[in-house]
Amino acid sequence: MLVSEFTDHVAGWRIIATPAALDAAPWPAGSHVVRISPDDAFVIGATKPAVPADAHAIVTSEAGFSMAIVHDLAALAEQHIEWQLPAARPALAQGQIAGVPAKLVLHTDGTTQLLVASAARHELQERLS
Amino acid sequence: MSRVVYDGTPIEYHDGDTLAIAAVRSGQHPARGGTLCLAGDCGNCVAIVDGTPWVRTCQTPAHPGLVVRRHPNGSHPSPGGPEQHSQVTVRHRAAGHVVIGRGDSGAAAAAAASASGDDVLVLDAADGNEVVGVFDGPTVIVRTPHGVDQLHVHHITLATGAAEIHPVCPGNMLAGVYTPKAAAALQAAGVDLGRVATVGAELVAFHGQESVVAVETANGTITECDSVIVDLGSAPRDLLARMAPMVPVTVVGPAAAAHALPACPKEGVVCPCGKITVEDLDGVWRKGFNELELVKRASLTGVGTCQGGVCMPHLRAFVADRSGTTPEPFTARPAARQLTLGEAAAGFHIDTFRRTPLHAEHVALGATLDKFGGWFRPWHYGDPIAEYWAVREAVSLGDVSTLGKMIVSGPDVVEALERLYPNHVHDIKVGRARYVINLTERGHIMDDGMILRDADDRFTLTFTSGGASTAEMWVRDWVETWGLRVHVLDRTVSHGAINVTGPLAGELLRRAGVAEEDRPKFLQHRRLDVAGVPCHVMRLSFTGEASFELHHQIDRSAELWQALMHLGAPLGIKPHGLQALFGLRCEKGHIIVGQDTELDSSPRRVNMDWAVKLDKPAFVGREALLRTAKLPDERRLFGFRMEGPAPLEGSVIRVGGDVVGHVTSSWNSPLFGHAVLMGWQKRMPHADVVEIDGREAHVSEVPFYDPEGARARL
Numbered sequence: 001m002l003v004s005e006f007t008d009h010v011a012g013w014r015i016i017a018t019p020a021a022l023d024a025a026p027w028p029a030g031s032h033v034v035r036i037s038p039d040d041a042f043v044i045g046a047t048k049p050a051v052p053a054d055a056h057a058i059v060t061s062e063a064g065f066s067m068a069i070v071h072d073l074a075a076l077a078e079q080h081i082e083w084q085l086p087a088a089r090p091a092l093a094q095g096q097i098a099g100v101p102a103k104l105v106l107h108t109d110g111t112t113q114l115l116v117a118s119a120a121r122h123e124l125q126e127r128l129s
Numbered sequence: 130m131s132r133v134v135y136d137g138t139p140i141e142y143h144d145g146d147t148l149a150i151a152a153v154r155s156g157q158h159p160a161r162g163g164t165l166c167l168a169g170d171c172g173n174c175v176a177i178v179d180g181t182p183w184v185r186t187c188q189t190p191a192h193p194g195l196v197v198r199r200h201p202n203g204s205h206p207s208p209g210g211p212e213q214h215s216q217v218t219v220r221h222r223a224a225g226h227v228v229i230g231r232g233d234s235g236a237a238a239a240a241a242a243s244a245s246g247d248d249v250l251v252l253d254a255a256d257g258n259e260v261v262g263v264f265d266g267p268t269v270i271v272r273t274p275h276g277v278d279q280l281h282v283h284h285i286t287l288a289t290g291a292a293e294i295h296p297v298c299p300g301n302m303l304a305g306v307y308t309p310k311a312a313a314a315l316q317a318a319g320v321d322l323g324r325v326a327t328v329g330a331e332l333v334a335f336h337g338q339e340s341v342v343a344v345e346t347a348n349g350t351i352t353e354c355d356s357v358i359v360d361l362g363s364a365p366r367d368l369l370a371r372m373a374p375m376v377p378v379t380v381v382g383p384a385a386a387a388h389a390l391p392a393c394p395k396e397g398v399v400c401p402c403g404k405i406t407v408e409d410l411d412g413v414w415r416k417g418f419n420e421l422e423l424v425k426r427a428s429l430t431g432v433g434t435c436q437g438g439v440c441m442p443h444l445r446a447f448v449a450d451r452s453g454t455t456p457e458p459f460t461a462r463p464a465a466r467q468l469t470l471g472e473a474a475a476g477f478h479i480d481t482f483r484r485t486p487l488h489a490e491h492v493a494l495g496a497t498l499d500k501f502g503g504w505f506r507p508w509h510y511g512d513p514i515a516e517y518w519a520v521r522e523a524v525s526l527g528d529v530s531t532l533g534k535m536i537v538s539g540p541d542v543v544e545a546l547e548r549l550y551p552n553h554v555h556d557i558k559v560g561r562a563r564y565v566i567n568l569t570e571r572g573h574i575m576d577d578g579m580i581l582r583d584a585d586d587r588f589t590l591t592f593t594s595g596g597a598s599t600a601e602m603w604v605r606d607w608v609e610t611w612g613l614r615v616h617v618l619d620r621t622v623s624h625g626a627i628n629v630t631g632p633l634a635g636e637l638l639r640r641a642g643v644a645e646e647d648r649p650k651f652l653q654h655r656r657l658d659v660a661g662v663p664c665h666v667m668r669l670s671f672t673g674e675a676s677f678e679l680h681h682q683i684d685r686s687a688e689l690w691q692a693l694m695h696l697g698a699p700l701g702i703k704p705h706g707l708q709a710l711f712g713l714r715c716e717k718g719h720i721i722v723g724q725d726t727e728l729d730s731s732p733r734r735v736n737m738d739w740a741v742k743l744d745k746p747a748f749v750g751r752e753a754l755l756r757t758a759k760l761p762d763e764r765r766l767f768g769f770r771m772e773g774p775a776p777l778e779g780s781v782i783r784v785g786g787d788v789v790g791h792v793t794s795s796w797n798s799p800l801f802g803h804a805v806l807m808g809w810q811k812r813m814p815h816a817d818v819v820e821i822d823g824r825e826a827h828v829s830e831v832p833f834y835d836p837e838g839a840r841a842r843l
Contacts (some may be wrong), residue, residue: 009684014623016538016616039616056539056586058616063684064623078220082279082476099478117622118683119483119504127478 002076002128003068003114006121010065012044017057025052034092034105034115066121070104070112080128098127133195146318148186148197149174154320158304159186160199162339163295163401164359164439167311169254170292170366172402172434175200175467182206183434183467188254208470217469218276219476224250226284227269229260229369234382235288242286250280261472262463263369267376272466277475284379287370291363291383295401295439297394300335302401305356312358323355330392332359364388364442371461390442393450400440402433410447421448421456431459434467485530486625486686494704501707502594504531509706514799516705520672520713521800523701524631526693527710529678530686533578533597534620535604538587541613546580546588549607551732551741551748557582562652562667566732566740567596567603568750572757574726574735576600581654581667589654589665589680595723597621607749624665625686629693630676632843633700638666638677640696648677651842660692670841672710673717673834712796716805718768718831724778725766725793725807731757735766736831764811766793768831769819775804776822782808783820792821798833805833 015022019038027033031045042062043049051059070076077085080098086106093104100123103115116124132139135152142151149167152159163173167187177198178184186197200206225248228239235251242249252258252271262270267285271278293308307315315322326344335357336343344357365388370378394407405428413427421444424430430444431437441458449455482500491498496507507528510516519525546554550565557563559582567576576596581589592600601619608615629637635648641660649655649668657666665680681689694702720726720735731754732741741754775795782790790809798805806826810816817828
């Protein structure tokens with residue numbers, strides 16, 4: 001098994017705001033922030049984050065992702081990833097894995113989480129099995 | 130001594146034999162004739178090995194029990210059976226410097242690269258690593274004993290040596306003809322070649338029926354023999370260097386050396402793969418195909434399994450003789466070797482087909498699921514007509530989670546939407562919604578959906594299921610092009626949506642906790658709890674009946690669906706699939722973008738000018754619409770009705786025997802008792818009566834159903 005079973009949904013919050021507002025945002029204790037793009041943060045955790053300093057920010061709960069733990073990143077990369085993984089950690093790597101758009105969250109402790117849209121998790125799980 | 134089975138007969142082989150050598154050892158040609166090089170350069174020894182056709186037997190070690198069959202005489206083998214289509218493992222690997230070939234020049238190149246600090250990987254078919262393709266990237270595709278490797282490399286050195294030239298003359302497809310290296314390999318393996326004659330450029334013809342019995346040379350000498358060794362020199366084995374013109378490949382050793390072309394062939398088979406003769410080449414030359422690439426395309430010389438390995442020198446010599454100019458070798462195309470379907474597909478993924486959050490509910494209800502617009506969607510639940518009537522007369526649920534959904538917010542959001550859409554946006558009040566079409570810069574319809582105003586500076590946008598995947602890109606590209614301050618969040622896969630539709634839809638919502646006075650009116654929307662689930666309730670209609678789209682977070686989808694099905698049971702609730710939905714909307718005359726529209730369908734052509742406000746100063750497609758408005762109206766989408774069974778979508782529409790268009794939507798209406806259709810007439814003035822499937826169809830006003838729209842407002 002290259003990865004664990006996927007969870008149904010990852011509880012979190014999605015925040016779209018100016019990059020500066022996101023950079024300065026105070027994230028809830030215990031949450032993990034996946035910065036999908038400069039103006040897009042996925043805050044994993046149940047606590048609703050404070051609205052950043054952007055009057056037009058979009059802050060909404062997010063259940064659209066499923067997550068798995070990567071057991072063997074090297075093998076996953078060799079068999080299913082055609083792009084180069086970042087060398088440094090922590091890092092977020094985004095691209096197709098086995099042809100499915102997905103995200104790899106590379107933690108400093110060496111662990112790696114795989115995020116995928118819940119709608120595609122069955123397909124990805126099947127392709128990785 | 131062990132044996133392999135060759136065309137049903139066990140034959141013995143020696144340790145170290147390839148299948149080709151084993152065949153020759155047993156007195157047979159490994160295929161059906163032709164010069165043997167035993168170097169993998171030609172297709173003269175290919176056979177079906179353990180069910181896989183096109184295997185080069187000269188490159189395949191014999192082992193006990195291998196079953197070999199020759200290809201059918203005069204035709205190509207069928208693809209292997211299902212057992213041959215097993216999944217092939219693919220490995221994506223990075224490599225700094227790949228050296229292809231580990232002969233003298235390859236070893237030297239690898240050593241030099243290593244000395245300069247390169248990360249070097251040496252690949253050689255003799256080790257089981259057969260390079261079959263070089264693509265831009267550069268990416269090198271390697272067939273290995275474990276599957277297929279896709280190597281992403283920085284530099285490629287080709288050291289594949291030179292291939293011995295095969296003879297082209299009368300009788301050159303007989304058995305018993307060998308290149309010098311092939312003969313040496315056979316003799317080294319202890320194979321008795323019988324009486325051997327050795328010839329070179331003086332060769333004129335081989336004589337014999339199936340195997341050679343004599344060889345004729347230019348001075349008229351005919352030498353009886355059992356085998357002929359033909360030494361015509363070599364040609365560069367540089368196929369892989371000609372495969373990806375944008376990829377710099379360093380060619381070294383004999384593969385890079387200049388080699389003399391053989392004399393122009395006068396008679397015989399030039400291309401053994403396709404059995405193409407000199408006479409065939411002359412035929413295409415006389416027809417005006419007077420260039421190497423044209424001769425190749427017209428005669429198919431060089432497109433067989435050896436990819437020009439045998440014929441290239443002779444073909445170049447032929448063109449040089451006829452034109453007076455020696456052409457460069459033609460471009461090579463991957464793959465350099467015949468691949469199995471599994472190998473060719475290794476690492477390739479078809480599009481992802483997503484599951485809605487209600488997938489398990491559909492499966493539990495016995496739905497027939499279909500792949501549609503990138504999603505698994507219920508086509509029907511066993512009785513699409515009953516589903517249709519549930520919508521028309523009671524209440525029904527439809528899974529519309531696949532719709533594109535987006536939140537946009539920002540100080541410039543109204544300006545952005547005014548520029549994006551062809552209708553007015555500024556006057557949409559908070560809590561109201563408006564149907565919109567999306568246009569390309571050319572004024573063609575690319576999608577449709579809704580704009581719903583959530584606040585002064587915030588809107589929800591919806592798109593079709595098919596358009597959802599490009600919607601975010603479309604919005605972002607324009608917003609950034611214009612430099613407007615707008616936040617964009619795609620909610621397509623994060624929000625589920627259930628369409629509650631039918632005359633009893635409001636009653637079902639009441640039972641689910643939504644008081645009548647709280648329900649949004651037609652083209653309104655509100656955020657309400659439905660059966661305890663927070664929903665964005667949108668009052669729209671695609672079916673023609675009262676409809677409430679309940680948009681909600683996908684982790685609550687199953688709970689909401691189950692509650693509605695339970696509460697709706699006394700109301701006769703049934704879920705409906707796409708089959709019923711498409712019929713319902715056809716009766717209502719609602720188009721499906723991409724099905725009823727074409728790539729160049731303007732609003733006018735589909736009778737939707739009303740959705741375009743040319744009094745706006747600017748929107749995507751406006752200039753094109755202004756320009757094309759002056760052009761004659763030469764095609765239109767029409768509604769039709771006809772008796773008898775509904776014709777297939779795609780059926781041609783004729784007027785007076787001429788084809789004038791085709792049917793885009795077709796439905797046997799249970800309500801009307803006749804077929805209702807939509808389709809194109811691409812000739813003006815249009816006809817009121819047309820012929821479809823040999824029957825009359827009459828142009829009809831759309832909507833066919835409830836033209837006043839009263840049902841949707843119930």
